[in-house]
Amino acid sequence: MSSTSNSSLIRSLGLGYVIVFIVANIIGSGVYKKVAPMADQLNSSGWVLVAWILGGMVTLFGALSNAEIAGMLADTGGEYAYFKKIYNRFLSFMFGWSNFAVIQTASISSLAYVFAQSLKSIVYIPPVLPQLAELSVGGVFYPFADLSTKLTAVALILILSLINTRSIRSGAGLSNILLWLVYIGLAVIVIFGLTSSQSDITRSFDFAVPADKPITISALFTAMLAAFWAYQGWSSIGYIGGEIKDANKNIPRGIGIGLFLVISIYLVVNITYMSILPIEALKAVHAAGNQIAAIEVIKAIWGSSGVMFISVLILITTLGCTHASIYGSARPYYAMAREGLFFSFMSKLNSAHAPANVVWIQCLWACLLVFSGSFDQLTDMIIFAVFIFYGATAAGVFILRKKCRMPTAPTKYGAIRLSLPSLSSSVSAC
Numbered sequence: 001m002s003s004t005s006n007s008s009l010i011r012s013l014g015l016g017y018v019i020v021f022i023v024a025n026i027i028g029s030g031v032y033k034k035v036a037p038m039a040d041q042l043n044s045s046g047w048v049l050v051a052w053i054l055g056g057m058v059t060l061f062g063a064l065s066n067a068e069i070a071g072m073l074a075d076t077g078g079e080y081a082y083f084k085k086i087y088n089r090f091l092s093f094m095f096g097w098s099n100f101a102v103i104q105t106a107s108i109s110s111l112a113y114v115f116a117q118s119l120k121s122i123v124y125i126p127p128v129l130p131q132l133a134e135l136s137v138g139g140v141f142y143p144f145a146d147l148s149t150k151l152t153a154v155a156l157i158l159i160l161s162l163i164n165t166r167s168i169r170s171g172a173g174l175s176n177i178l179l180w181l182v183y184i185g186l187a188v189i190v191i192f193g194l195t196s197s198q199s200d201i202t203r204s205f206d207f208a209v210p211a212d213k214p215i216t217i218s219a220l221f222t223a224m225l226a227a228f229w230a231y232q233g234w235s236s237i238g239y240i241g242g243e244i245k246d247a248n249k250n251i252p253r254g255i256g257i258g259l260f261l262v263i264s265i266y267l268v269v270n271i272t273y274m275s276i277l278p279i280e281a282l283k284a285v286h287a288a289g290n291q292i293a294a295i296e297v298i299k300a301i302w303g304s305s306g307v308m309f310i311s312v313l314i315l316i317t318t319l320g321c322t323h324a325s326i327y328g329s330a331r332p333y334y335a336m337a338r339e340g341l342f343f344s345f346m347s348k349l350n351s352a353h354a355p356a357n358v359v360w361i362q363c364l365w366a367c368l369l370v371f372s373g374s375f376d377q378l379t380d381m382i383i384f385a386v387f388i389f390y391g392a393t394a395a396g397v398f399i400l401r402k403k404c405r406m407p408t409a410p411t412k413y414g415a416i417r418l419s420l421p422s423l424s425s426s427v428s429a430c
Contacts, residue, residue, distance in 0.1 A: 013244045017176070018254030019261070021324055022234050024179050026262045028321035029114040030230025031186070032294035032314050035273050038223040039282035045274040046207035047215055048223065052270055055227030056263040063234050063259050065393060079389055080332040086396035089341075095389050096336045103386050104329035105362060107232070108157060108322060109369040115318040116152035121295070121311045125152060143371040154367045160323050161363035164330070165356040175327070178320030185313035186269055189298070193272040196301045204274040230266065232386065233325070234259055276300050326366075330358040 013021075038048045080099075083092035099105075119125065125148045132144035143150075163174065193199060209215055234255060244250055274282070276297045285291045294314065298306035334355040337346035343361070350356040 014246075015250040015254055018244060018250050019258045020176050020179055021328065022254055022258030023262055024175050024320050024324040025233035025328065026231060026258070026321075027179075027182060027265070028111050028230075028233070028318055029314070030226070030232075031266060031269055032310075032317070033114070033292050034226040034230050035270050036282050036286035036291075036293040037226050039274075039279050040286040041219045041223040041226075042209070042215060043213050043279060043283075044207055044209045044215070045203060045279050046205050047209070047220070048274065048279075049204065049267065049270065051220060051223040052227050052266055053263075054220075055224045055231055056259075056266065058224070059228065059231040059234065060259055060263070062393070063255050065396075079393055080335055082393060082396060083389075086399050087392070091392065093336070093341050095392075096332050096341065098389070099329065099332055100362070100365065103389075104325065104332075105366040106369050108325045108329065108362075108366040109153065109372075111318050111322040111325060112153035112156045112366070113149065113370060115156050115315060115322060116149040117292075118311050118314040118318065119152055120149060122308065122315070125149070150370050153370045156319070156322060157326070157363055157366050157370070160319075160326050161359050163323070164327050164359050165350060165354050175320060175324055178316055178323065182313070182317045182320060185309075185316065186265060189294070189310075189313075190268055190272045192301055193276055193297065196276070198300050199272075199275045201271065201275045203278060204271040206279075231259075231262065233321070234262075273297050326359065326362070330355050330362050333358045333362065 035048065038051055039045070042048055042051065080092050080096045083095055128147040128151060129144055130147075132147070194201065273293060277285075277293070277300060281296070282293060285293050285296050292310075292314065295307060295310050298310040302309070333342050333346055336342040337344060337358070346355070346358045346361060348355070348357055
């Protein structure tokens with residue numbers, strides 16, 4: 001690993017890439033898979049849409065809180081840098097290691113896992129060591145179950161990690177290309193889905209539920225957990241704050257624009273899904289365990305000939321999201337290493353001004369996590385851990401204002417007009 005100790009990250013990314021990075025980090029497997037478990041919990045297409053909206057609004061409130069802090073404390077490391085300023089080094093230390101142990105590395109693993117599942121539906125991947133599939137750790141983890149899928153996921157993580165040790169611009173360019181392909185693919189699903197003979201859009205807004213399965217707070221919250229996974233990833237923009245031009249303005253603006261865009265996309269796509277498949281069909285998809293809702297929707301529209309299209313689209317989407325996650329997630333560990341809170345060799349940059357050592361250590365741990373469990377086990381671990389720190393970030397807005405003696409500081413929470421120059425200068429002085 002060639003490295004130079006005197007290099008520093010370069011601010012070369014503008015608002016356009018901030019939006020691309022946020023959307024690419026969010027839109028992953030959730031838009032294709034999570035409608036099925038939500039339907040199983042709520043038994044009503046209308047309530048599924050409510051869960052998507054509520055999940056989006058809660059995420060938006062958290063994102064706006066994060067946007068204010070990101071605008072004030074724009075630096076490499078995201079919440080790691082924020083918590084150090086708001087609370088103390090101990091909480092920032094805990095966040096950084098939680099990120100490494102579960103939050104970001106498990107995100108990378110789970111996305112790569114879905115990529116591998118999609119690839120298997122396109123090309124034949126022979127089983128590997130099937131005789132060891134039942135070997136478990138404590139009856140919970142089955143590291144050799146579906147081993148061919150896991151090895152494919154590991155291969156993807158290795159390849160993308162290699163790409164992310166190269167120039168920053170090449171990584172940004174790949175994200176942009178992949179995201180446009182995702183936009184086009186989702187637009188094709190919506191257009192052909194809503195205009196197909198199988199479509200009944202009124203089915204998407206049906207709030208009727210079985211008498212023996214009423215909507216409860218518990219069921220709604222469980223469904224929202226699935227939505228939260230689909231919205232997960234927006235905060236990663238803070239990790240690359242040290243590489244964004246005019247970060248005090250571009251990070252808050254990018255968060256607002258990017259998240260509104262994602263919420264809109266999710267609603268339109270899920271309306272399309274539920275206009276094609278009735279709620280009972282989506283529940284059957286969930287019960288099957290190895291099916292993806294989006295694939296079943298395309299089968300209903302185009303038959304088996306459409307499976308290749310949707311499989312390639314999921315492949316591209318998870319590829320883009322995995323790439324963006326690997327790119328951004330390494331930055332907090334780099335920031336920690338520079339302050340002596342991580343291994344010292346991880347504070348080095350290579351000749352391309354990329355934290356290559358960090359990327360490879362992250363790659364190693366993410367690959368190990370691939371073998372630790374299934375997709376749903378990985379995503380449940382992430383959501384449990386990440387919401388503790390989301391709450392700490394939201395509370396930090398008020399703590400930081402009080403510390404800086406500016407309880408009525410202007411925030412200008414507009415998706416387009418977010419700007420915090422006066423507050424930013426106050427924070428730097430407080």
